Amino acid sequence: MFGRLYMQYMYKTEEGWKKEGNIGDCIQNIAVENLYKKAGISADELILVNRDELDKYCGEAVKLVIQGYFSRAYGVFSFPWAKNIHPVFLGFHLNSTNNSRRIFVKKGICNRLKQYEPIGCRDRNTRDFLISKGVDAYFSGCMTLTLDKRDVLPKNGRIFVVDLYSKALKKLPKEIKDKADFSITHIYHWNKDKEIGYDEAMEFENKAREILEIYKTQASMVITSRIHVAMPCIAMGIPVVFIAKNVNNERYDILQGIVQYTITEMLNMLIGSL
Numbered sequence: 668m669f670g671r672l673y674m675q676y677m678y679k680t681e682e683g684w685k686k687e688g689n690i691g692d693c694i695q696n697i698a699v700e701n702l703y704k705k706a707g708i709s710a711d712e713l714i715l716v717n718r719d720e721l722d723k724y725c726g727e728a729v730k731l732v733i734q735g736y737f738s739r740a741y742g743v744f745s746f747p748w749a750k751n752i753h754p755v756f757l758g759f760h761l762n763s764t765n766n767s768r769r770i771f772v773k774k775g776i777c778n779r780l781k782q783y784e785p786i787g788c789r790d791r792n793t794r795d796f797l798i799s800k801g802v803d804a805y806f807s808g809c810m811t812l813t814l815d816k817r818d819v820l821p822k823n824g825r826i827f828v829v830d831l832y833s834k835a836l837k838k839l840p841k842e843i844k845d846k847a848d849f850s851i852t853h854i855y856h857w858n859k860d861k862e863i864g865y866d867e868a869m870e871f872e873n874k875a876r877e878i879l880e881i882y883k884t885q886a887s888m889v890i891t892s893r894i895h896v897a898m899p900c901i902a903m904g905i906p907v908v909f910i911a912k913n914v915n916n917e918r919y920d921i922l923q924g925i926v927q928y929t930i931t932e933m934l935n936m937l938i939g940s941l
Contacts (some may be wrong), residue, residue, distance in 0.1 A: 668712075668714050668727055668728065668729045668730070669703060669708055669712065669713055669714070669729065669730050669731075670713055670714035670715065670716050670729040670730065670731040670732075670752075671696055671699045671700055671703070671713050671714075671715060671716070671731070671732055672695075672696050672699070672715075672716055672717070672718045672731070672732070672733070672734070672735065673693075673696055673715045673716070673717060673718070673868055673869075673872065674688060674692045674693055674696070674717075674718055674719075674868055674871060674872075675717045675719070675720075675863055675864070675865060675867075675868040676688050676719065676863050677717075677719045677720065677743055677862065677863075678719075678740060678741035678743060679741065679862075680741065684861060684862050684863070685741065686856060686857045686858075686859065686863075687854055687855060687856050687857070688854075688855045688857075688863075688871055689853055689854065689855070689895070690852075690853035690854070690855055690871075690874060690875045690878060690895075691853050691893060691894070691895025691896070692718075692735060692736065692895075693871055693872045693874075693875035694811055694875050694878075694879060694895055694899050695734060695735045695758070695809065695810050695811055695895065696735070696872070697872065697875060697876060697879065698809075698810040698811045698812075698813055698814055698899070699732050699734065699810050700713065701813070701814060701815070702810070702813055714726060714727070714729045714731075716729065716731055716752070717745075717868075718735065718737075718745065719743050719745050720745055721733070721745035721746065721747075721748040721749060721752060722745050722746065722747060722748060722749055723745075723749065724748070724749040724751060724752055725749065725751065726751065727751065728751045728752075728753065729751065729752055729753065730753045730755060731748075731752050731753065731754055731755065732755050732757055732758075732810075733748070733754045733755065733756050733757075733759055734756070734757050734758035734759055734787075734789065734809075734810050735758065735759075735760065735789070735810075736760050736762060736918075737759070737760065737761050737762065737767070738761070738762035738764050738765055738767040739764075739765040739766060739767040739770055740764075740765065744767070744770060746771060746774060746776050747774060747775075747776055747779060754783055755783070756780070756783060756786040756787055756788075757787035757807050757810065758787060758788075758789045758807055758808065758809050758810040759786060759787060759788050759789055759793060759807075760788065760789040760790055760793050760918065761793050761796065761797075762917070762918075763796075763917060768796060772800060777797065777800040777801065777802050780797070780802050781801075781802060781803075784802065784803035784804075785803040785804060785805050786802055786803065786804040786805070787804075787805060787806075787807030788804050788805065788806055788807060789807065789808065789809050789918075789921060790806070790917065790918055790919075790920050790921045791806050791920045791921075791923075792917040792918070792920055793917075794806050808921060809894075809895075809898050809921055811895060811898040811899040811902060812898055812899075812901070812902045812925070813902065814879075814899050814902040814903055815902075815903070816902065816903055816904040817883050817884075817903045817904055817905070819884075820887075821884060821885050821886065821887060824885060824886055824887025824888070825847075825848045825885050825886060825887060826843065826846060826847045826848065826886075826887060826888045826889075826890065827847070827848050827849075827850075827851055827881075827882070827885075827886050827888070827889045827890070827891075828843075828847045828848070828849050828889075828890045828891070829851050829852065829853065829889060829890070829891040829893065829896045830852055830853055830854070830891055830892055830893045830896065831890055831891060831892050831910060832892045832910070832912045834912075835892060835910040835912075839890070843890075847890070851878055851881065853878070853893055853895065853896060855871055855874055857870075857871075879899060882899070882900055882903060882905060883903055883905075886900065886905050887905075887906070888905065888906045888907070888908070889905055889906070889907050889908070890907075890908040890910070891907070891908070891909060891910070892909070892910050892911060892912060894909070894918060894919060894921065894922065897909045897922065898921070898922075898925075901925055909922060
């Protein structure tokens with residue numbers, strides 16, 4: 668059987684269960700589902716495995732694409748993966764926060780990875796880390812970059828400003844602010860006080876599908892500080908301005924060579940389209 672990840676956040680804070688998620692996580696999983704579809708494997712045939720419980724999986728044997736963001740967030744660390752999972756690492760990112768990489772090595776995961784070489788990494792930073800530990804790894808990019816390019820351009824497309832960090836937002840020209848659409852965010856909130864269940868996880872995914880469809884059918888341009896707004900839009904052929912708060916962030920090197928415009932070019936395009 669084949670499988671893909673899904674997001675059922677299991678994070679608990681001092682204030683209680685964390686009740687928000689990142690739509691970008693879901694978009695990466697939808698991209699994997701889309702690739703399976705191209706290979707003739709429908710979504711209904713896939714086994715869904717919680718990203719944060721790879722170590723607890725006890726279902727039937729599954730070949731699982733392990734991709735996206737992994738770290739030791741809120742004390743949750745899903746490595747090593749369960750014995751019934753046959754991993755295919757493609758678009759894998761291992762963050763350096765919360766001692767994630769040190770624990771990854773301490774648990775012997777690098778040695779276990781060698782059974783599945785070469786390891787496809789979402790970013791060059793993860794690739795270089797694995798290589799430094801003796802693992803054969805390469806830069807595969809993100810699964811969202813495999814999303815289909817849209818066939819039809821919107822007749823009256825909108826400029827979407829999505830989760831742009833505050834200082835950059837203040838610098839946007841008035842001509843853009845007056846015309847842009849600020850209605851989309853990639854932060855999703857659940858209105859409940861207990862642990863997120865499977866139904867809520869699917870609700871989360873459905874919101875991601877809805878947002879992707881809006882980009883595809885309505886966006887003439889997107890301005891954002893989130894890589895998982897930028898990359899799926901780039902894949903769909905939508906012009907993107909990506910404005911990073913910290914250009915040296917280890918996750919951002921994936922954008923090297925795929926952001927098509929300079930800031931000056933993009934601003935000229937933006938103002939000219941208003």
